[in-house]
Amino acid sequence: MTKFIAKRVFASAVVMLTITVLTFLMARVVPSNPAVIYAGPKASPETLDRIQSELGLDKPLLVQFFDYLGGLLHGDFGDSLATKQSVLPDLLERLPATLELIATAMTIATVLGVALGVLAARRRSGALDGSIRFLCIGGISMPAFWLGLILQVIFVGKLGVLPATGQFSTEITYSNPLETITHFALLDCVLTGNWVALQDGLEHLVLPAVTLAAYPLGLIARMTRASMLESLDQDYALTARAYGLSPRSIVWRLTLKNALSAPLTIIGLSVAYMLTGTFFVEVVFNWPGLGQYATQAMLAVDYPVIMAITLLGAAGYLLTNFAVDLLQAKLDPRTRS
Amino acid sequence: MTTAPALLQVRDLQIEFTDRGRVTNRPVRGVQLEIGSREVLGVVGETGCGKSITANAILGTLPEQARATGRIEFAGVEQLSLPERERAVNRGDAISIVFQNPGTAFNPVFRLGNQMRMVLRRHRGLRGRAATAIIAERLSDVGLTDTQRVMNAYPHELSGGMLQRVMIAMALLCEPRLLILDEPTTALDVTVARQILLLILRLQHALGFSVLLITHDLGVVKATCDRVAVLYAGRVVETGPADAVLKTPKHPYTQGLVGALPGQSGGRLRSIEGQVPANFLGIQGCAFADRCYAAIDTCRQVDPDLRPVSTTHEVACIRGGEL
Structure with a gap:
């Protein structure tokens, strides 16, 4: 097991380094001068030269890369070309809101997806199976930004039961102001016992989380259903039946563990989807996370920010898949060798 | 007759x-x-x-x-x-059954001991030490001496012959007629x-x-x-x-x-x-x-x-x- 982990950590490090090289090269290859973006359109040639040497753009590419890599190792992602601010603090300020959103969406997608998949498999070809499959197709095929708008129309416009946008209501700032401990807003609410703000925050979280969860939920449910049907068809399922175990424990206690492997892979891949999917959702719901920051950076061709977000996404992706592999090994002893 | x-x-x-x-x-x-x-x-x-x-x-x-x-x-x-x-x-x-292929009849992702425990819990309501004692006894009945190791093993870790012995032990857990x-x-x-x-044959003579x-x-x-x-x-x-x-x-x-x-x-x-x-x-x-x-x-x-x-x-x- 330790060997397995060591191998994976090494492989992840190699992948991370490769991604760093690629993002760095891409930023340099695209025909646009960072110095011009930094200085603005009306800068004189002398100013441009000065900025070029300030940003280190006159050094050889290899030196530039190692400067960048050295910075990364110290947690320095460089300065934003647009705001002239260091990237890392800006990133850290916005990251928690995005992580909260992704974590909630992922939990919804996983728990509901697996449960629906198992139910559909248990009632194969029945009415419930049919409706669940219909729901899955819907979740998979609807674009997130469109689904977000539709949900806003229904739950905000027609029913008026949920807030439309933002992370908290403005009134909260005055009535029950948030104290910051961990920067994770909801967690801080719990830690400080600010229940009014917590409820308000959860109400704001529902729609964007559901919107973001729809696509992976559909995938996970479908995969669980297929995998569950296969597993229920195996000899060991018959053995369980032949030894008098109840259908419920055969499904939930026994065969589900066999069947989880395939959906688990999908769950890992879904995180990759969420890292980009959240950008659209955050714009639709005006969520104060990375999404808006990233979109602005892309429109402004703000390389350091784009590179930082790319690297962050890659790291998140590697981390989740590492976790998935560990879980996979935990679930199936045959993969542990 | x-x-x-x-x-x-x-x-x-x-x-x-x-x-x-x-x-x-x-x-x-x-x-x-x-x-x-x-x-x-x-x-x-x-x-x-x-x-x-x-x-x-x-x-x-x-x-x-x-x-x-x-x-x-x-x-x-x-x-x-x-x-x-x-x-x-x-x-x-x-009524109990022993299947043809012990390699696929056991669930690959559960320890053999736990699979046997589920049967005892279902039919006798036994858990913990009481269950372990009966399982160990049945395993030694079928000629498996290292009972602790067998209970902790996953099916793929044992040979076909050993697995079939475990299967027989599982079938006899509740003393079938x-x-x-x-x-x-x-x-x-x-x-x-x-x-x-x-x-x-030996077990059939002994247990009837x-x-x-x-x-x-x-x-x-x-x-x-x-x-x-x-x-x-x-x-x-x-x-x-x-x-x-x-x-x-x-x-x-x-x-x-x-x-x-x-x-x-x-x-x-x-x-x-x-x-x-x-x-x-x-x-x-x-x-x-x-x-x-x-x-x-x-x-x-x-x-x-x-x-x-x-x-x-x-x-x-x-x-x-x-x-």
Whole structure:
């Protein structure tokens, strides 16, 4: 097991380094001068030269890369070309809101997806199976930004039961102001016992989380259903039946563990989807996370920010898949060798 | 026949497969079986003659699309009319089964000890140390000495022979009255198969359960069974004491099977021409007539019932007395 982990950590490090090289090269290859973006359109040639040497753009590419890599190792992602601010603090300020959103969406997608998949498999070809499959197709095929708008129309416009946008209501700032401990807003609410703000925050979280969860939920449910049907068809399922175990424990206690492997892979891949999917959702719901920051950076061709977000996404992706592999090994002893 | 009331009595068992109300196959067409207490009954026949599905019907684990009619009496209680919940109570308890392939019959992602614990918890409500003690005892009964290691092992960590021993231990956990063995040695090496058979016989003598042994190997029947029932195309064609049936087979099919045993025909390997029909729906007359050396015209019109040729030996062949 330790060997397995060591191998994976090494492989992840190699992948991370490769991604760093690629993002760095891409930023340099695209025909646009960072110095011009930094200085603005009306800068004189002398100013441009000065900025070029300030940003280190006159050094050889290899030196530039190692400067960048050295910075990364110290947690320095460089300065934003647009705001002239260091990237890392800006990133850290916005990251928690995005992580909260992704974590909630992922939990919804996983728990509901697996449960629906198992139910559909248990009632194969029945009415419930049919409706669940219909729901899955819907979740998979609807674009997130469109689904977000539709949900806003229904739950905000027609029913008026949920807030439309933002992370908290403005009134909260005055009535029950948030104290910051961990920067994770909801967690801080719990830690400080600010229940009014917590409820308000959860109400704001529902729609964007559901919107973001729809696509992976559909995938996970479908995969669980297929995998569950296969597993229920195996000899060991018959053995369980032949030894008098109840259908419920055969499904939930026994065969589900066999069947989880395939959906688990999908769950890992879904995180990759969420890292980009959240950008659209955050714009639709005006969520104060990375999404808006990233979109602005892309429109402004703000390389350091784009590179930082790319690297962050890659790291998140590697981390989740590492976790998935560990879980996979935990679930199936045959993969542990 | 045993004089005591039989432990298991199967009368005119018919099994049909249906697809949207239409009968697609009838793999069992009126099977009669009887097992006395402490008796070992062998059920023999080629692949696809309805042996395993008969066992499934007795156990109550037929697939969804199958429907069984007739009577299955276990310990005096008719089983087919019982609701599923009451049948499940017996499974793994009073009636237990050992499957053909121990490599796939165990769940690959649970420790063997835990799989056995689930059975004890279901039928005896036992957990923890009490359960572990019984499991360890059964494991040593089947000749596995390092019980702790076996309990902690996953199925892929043990050999086929060891796994089959564990399977037998699991089947005996709740001290069954009837043990069904569905080709228990087919997936094993010859030497291991022999050990497993001897083990089963020893346990049967010691614990006194009855056995329904499904096999296609007459050699196994000869070595282990008190009585034998020969199945062909979903019907019992011959039944009686194992010695009598093997020494003086009356049905041409049994004669073929006995003749196909190595060493029975002067060193030459013989076989029965033809195959078991794939579907038993269209069968008219005796199902074996097309492969039979002694078939006459009547054979293709009349499907004979079992008739006694001696007090204990019965055969379903219109020429059964003369052959």
